[in-house]
Amino acid sequence: MPELPEVEVCRLGIKPHVLNQTVRDVIVRNPNMRWPITPTIDEIIDCSVLEVQRRSKYLLLITQKGTLVLHLGMSGTLRIINKDTPLKKHDHFDLVFGDDVILRLNDPRRFGAVLWVTENINEHPLFIKLGPEPLLEDFSSDYLYQQSRKKTVPIKTFLMNNHIVVGVGNIYANEALFQAGINPLKPAGKITKKRYQALTQIIKDVLKTAIKQGGTTLKDFTQVDGKPGYFAQKLMVYGRKGEKCYTCEDELKEIKQAGRATTFCPTCQKS
């Protein structure tokens, strides 16, 4: 389900329900996520949620004893439910704050993760090599330009590399490159500073707009209240292979890059 906007929408949705609440119980129905949910997770019981943060596509529930790290993988969703809510297939994990406040993780493909981290989160192996947050100031055109020098990797693959910038997944990489008029195959190192200035701003704008719209609902993403996101209605290229470009009406093409589908307009994104 999630790229950065979907995770952020999720964070904003659960925060008012869990902030300053105390964890009463933990229920693990299936520990076999990307990494096993370990019994040390029980250390969170009796802890209070001091902050609800996001780093990259990870949600962080920060308590006095440690941080609960949640990742939604490709198909994960979080809901706030109550004790009478019937169990659905793939409801693998509950964080119980009370009879009426249960944070429940559903994840059919189990690419997601639930981790209990007691060390400094920024020194954790999963976090230590992450690039800057795209919505913060340290993600700038100067930074992106410097990182790209002498890189032959295609710009689309470059943007999806977490070491360069986090949170830009397949949907928003496609959309940002279309809006910037950049060919996804163009080597990152051959793009001018001026074009990086435009691209950097477009990435920020695309992500912010998607957050405002409540994220993109394709198959299984819903907001915490179960409503879909509305950004799918704004997608210019993603998932539109063979359809007409909204700008020039030529046919959108799809190629494969680093194992992921890239959709683009050969006319509007010539170079």
Place this chain on the structure above:
DNA sequence: ATAGCAACCTGAGGGC
């Protein structure tokens, strides 16, 4: 260092 790709897993959709 870098690039490509297999792996993890379930479900949906298309072709026959």
Place this chain on the structure above:
DNA sequence: TGCCCTCAGGTTGCTA
């Protein structure tokens, strides 16, 4: 109806 194949919003970790 069923079977088989491909594909899906992510990320790690292997090989060359």
